[in-house]
Amino acid sequence: MRFAGINQTWLWRGIVIFPWIVAWVLVILFWLRLDTHDHHHHHEEEATKKPDIETNFIGSWELINNDSGVSAMHVNLMPTNKLIVYDATVYRISRLPYPKGVPCVPFQFNNTNLTLQDCFAHAMEYDIDTNQVRPLKVTVDPWCSSGGLAPDGTLVSTGGWNDGNKTVRYIRDSCSDCDWREHNNIFQEPRWYATQHILANGDFIVIGGRGAFSYEFVPKEGQISQKAYYLPLLYETTDFFAENNLYPFVYLIPDGNIFVFSNYRSILLNPTTNKVVKTFPILLGGSRNYPASGMSALLPIRFDYNNFSVNAIKVEMIVCGGNSPDAFVKALKKEGFLPALQDCARMIITDPNPLWDIEMMPSRRTLGDALNLPNGQILLINGAQNGTGAWWNAEEPNFTPVLYSPDKPKGQRFKGLNPNTIARMYHSSSALLPSGKIWVGGSNPHDTYKDVDKYPTETRVQSFYPPYLDPNLDKFRPLIIQDSSEKKLRYKDKFETHFSIQEGDKLSDDDIKVTMYFPPFTTHGFSMNQRLLVLKSEDIVEVEKGVSYKISSTAPPFAEVAPPGYYLLFVVHRGVPSKGMWVQI
Numbered sequence: 243m244r245f246a247g248i249n250q251t252w253l254w255r256g257i258v259i260f261p262w263i264v265a266w267v268l269v270i271l272f273w274l275r276l277d278t279h280d281h282h283h284h285h286e287e288e289a290t291k292k293p294d295i296e297t298n299f300i301g302s303w304e305l306i307n308n309d310s311g312v313s314a315m316h317v318n319l320m321p322t323n324k325l326i327v328y329d330a331t332v333y334r335i336s337r338l339p340y341p342k343g344v345p346c347v348p349f350q351f352n353n354t355n356l357t358l359q360d361c362f363a364h365a366m367e368y369d370i371d372t373n374q375v376r377p378l379k380v381t382v383d384p385w386c387s388s389g390g391l392a393p394d395g396t397l398v399s400t401g402g403w404n405d406g407n408k409t410v411r412y413i414r415d416s417c418s419d420c421d422w423r424e425h426n427n428i429f430q431e432p433r434w435y436a437t438q439h440i441l442a443n444g445d446f447i448v449i450g451g452r453g454a455f456s457y458e459f460v461p462k463e464g465q466i467s468q469k470a471y472y473l474p475l476l477y478e479t480t481d482f483f484a485e486n487n488l489y490p491f492v493y494l495i496p497d498g499n500i501f502v503f504s505n506y507r508s509i510l511l512n513p514t515t516n517k518v519v520k521t522f523p524i525l526l527g528g529s530r531n532y533p534a535s536g537m538s539a540l541l542p543i544r545f546d547y548n549n550f551s552v553n554a555i556k557v558e559m560i561v562c563g564g565n566s567p568d569a570f571v572k573a574l575k576k577e578g579f580l581p582a583l584q585d586c587a588r589m590i591i592t593d594p595n596p597l598w599d600i601e602m603m604p605s606r607r608t609l610g611d612a613l614n615l616p617n618g619q620i621l622l623i624n625g626a627q628n629g630t631g632a633w634w635n636a637e638e639p640n641f642t643p644v645l646y647s648p649d650k651p652k653g654q655r656f657k658g659l660n661p662n663t664i665a666r667m668y669h670s671s672s673a674l675l676p677s678g679k680i681w682v683g684g685s686n687p688h689d690t691y692k693d694v695d696k697y698p699t700e701t702r703v704q705s706f707y708p709p710y711l712d713p714n715l716d717k718f719r720p721l722i723i724q725d726s727s728e729k730k731l732r733y734k735d736k737f738e739t740h741f742s743i744q745e746g747d748k749l750s751d752d753d754i755k756v757t758m759y760f761p762p763f764t765t766h767g768f769s770m771n772q773r774l775l776v777l778k779s780e781d782i783v784e785v786e787k788g789v790s791y792k793i794s795s796t797a798p799p800f801a802e803v804a805p806p807g808y809y810l811l812f813v814v815h816r817g818v819p820s821k822g823m824w825v826q827i
């Protein structure tokens with residue numbers, strides 16, 4: 243044969259090598275195909291997903307009320323666009339006397355037989371449209387109490403001091419003379435500095451409080467709570483003399499369990515079986531709860547992907563600031579004000595093997611608030627740089643709010659904003675308003691109202707304008723057309739929001755986010771029940787060319803991720819939020 247002369251060895255080598263060459267060519271082709279596909283995909287995303295609109299505006303402050311009468315220790319925004327604000331009755335004084343005709347409240351002076359009259363309001367309704375206040379009458383002490391907005395728009399307030407430590411109060415400000423309904427001796431154990439959280443069925447759990455290493459459920463109005471459930475975590479994390487675990491950070495997560503963070507440890511509690519079902523890694527670095535008083539918030543919870551299974555929903559939280567375990571005792575004994583913590587720790591609660599990821603804030607902070615903003619950012623505001631909670635225990639106000647952008651790369655997430663001129667120390671609070679402004683009130687590190695002091699009792703109220711309220715961004719700002727937008731939502735159902743926008747040519751689904759905010763009860767640096775949800779939104783249609791659009795969103799999938807009640811809904815255009823519209827689910 244013609245080939246008979248070919249070296250046998252080479253023939254055999256060819257037979258062996260040829261399939262290898264074919265295989266490698268196939269592998270390379272496959273890899274190239276994947277690669278081009280990948281690049282293509284990437285390009286597509288880059289082409290349509292425009293980045294958030296940046297602004298150099300670092301916020302601004304406005305004084306909106308020179309004397310609101312009651313110092314804002316506790317605050318909750320109501321679906322009526324009013325804030326319910328209250329202090330403690332223990333001072334027996336405020337700057338807001340009861341109007342003529344309202345009977346004063348008799349009280350025993352300092353546990354003596356002497357009966358005096360308290361003629362001052364310790365609670366008020368603050369109208370955010372007019373900045374006017376209406377005195378409310380609270381008689382059993384809500385000092386350092388807890389609260390939450392019930393599904394029907396009633397504020398449910400629990401616990402407090404002394405005769406108020408087992409009280410449940412209700413207020414629904416749907417009329418011009420609505421006032422508190424108080425029910426005493428409802429709880430089995432005293433709830434002073436406890437945390438309240440709404441559950442999927444609309445009921446509330448109340449966890450902890452001074453000397454109460456347990457939790458209870460708020461019964462139907464007027465009924466008595468039958469049982470306090472012992473929670474060893476609360477006992478085990480109580481620091482000798484300082485506590486440092488009051489007002490624990492509490493969150494409801496998608497599987498229905500309750501996340502409880504106490505001092506430096508955290509667990510998942512099943513509120514049905516009353517079992518601890520998970521223990522998280524310890525957070526090192528110091529104490530985070532009252533009186534060390536760090537801040538905490540959930541990062542936005544996103545449903546903007548195609549998977550509503552419980553395990554697909556990621557819930558991540560931050561814990562920022564606080565102080566060292568001995569800071570309270572040092573301040574109390576007048577041995578100095580220790581520097582507050584400057585770290586901020588992030589953890590994915592729903593991760594099978596969660597770990598803390600630590601970042602540093604631009605400044606130290608205790609006694610601050612962490613508020614979710616409509617566009618997904620988080621605002622750290624108020625508080626001090628040294629010391630702890632409790633009267634006279636803090637120094638060096640932290641005047642500078644800090645913006646946290648959780649989606650930016652690590653190292654670029656914090657931004658210092660325009661400083662305040664008013665010290666907002668212990669017993670100050672803040673609230674996100676439908677306008678996107680932040681209502682800032684309170685500060686009273688004394689056992690009475692003090693007009694003249696280094697840190698006087700504050701009844702002045704301010705608005706803080708976060709960077710997204712830059713007037714230069716107004717042309718990009720969506721405006722929700724409420725009359726043609728849906729306000730009653732049902733879990734998992736699609737609903738439409740109609741909005742106009744000045745510079746909104748060729749909007750695509752990716753340019754718009756629809757978010758929902760549960761208005762929290764804020765006191766002592768923790769905003770109970772607070773959460774921001776990012777909905778799956780798509781199928782944007784231009785209703786009037788270049789003027790208005792409709793976007794279809796899918797309501798949150800179930801009540802464990804979005805407890806029933808009122809939410810503020812925002813349309814966010816590349817980081818620029820509309821004003822909020824009240825919706826109900």
Ligand SMILES: *[C@@H]1O[C@H](CO)[C@@H](O)[C@H](O)[C@H]1NC(C)=O
Pocket residue numbers: 305306307308
């Ligand atoms: C607060 O008081 C100052 C000084 O009297 C006054 O100029 C200002 O207009 C007042 N602001 C409000 C919001 O009432």
Ligand SMILES: *[C@@H]1O[C@H](CO)[C@@H](O)[C@H](O)[C@H]1NC(C)=O
Pocket residue numbers: 352
């Ligand atoms: C109240 O009583 C305590 C102890 O009984 C006493 O030390 C204190 O001075 C009293 N306060 C006032 C304002 O009389």
Ligand SMILES: *[C@@H]1O[C@H](CO)[C@@H](O)[C@H](O)[C@H]1NC(C)=O
Pocket residue numbers: 354355
């Ligand atoms: C208070 O009044 C009761 C009875 O009226 C009397 O027995 C008691 O001694 C009084 N206590 C004080 C501190 O005055």
Ligand SMILES: *[C@@H]1O[C@H](CO)[C@@H](O)[C@H](O)[C@H]1NC(C)=O
Pocket residue numbers: 403404405406407432434452453
């Ligand atoms: C709760 O209040 C009662 C008085 O109503 C008081 O005797 C008790 O010591 C208080 N408990 C706590 C922990 O403050």
Ligand SMILES: *[C@@H]1O[C@H](CO)[C@@H](O)[C@H](O)[C@H]1NC(C)=O
Pocket residue numbers: 549550551553554
């Ligand atoms: C949804 O997510 C869960 C948990 O991550 C996963 O097990 C499931 O396969 C996902 N379903 C789909 C349709 O992607």
Ligand SMILES: *[C@@H]1O[C@H](CO)[C@@H](O)[C@H](O)[C@H]1NC(C)=O
Pocket residue numbers: 578579580581582627628637638
């Ligand atoms: C606050 O803490 C810093 C850092 O330790 C310290 O330098 C400063 O003196 C403290 N301020 C006060 C008022 O104690």
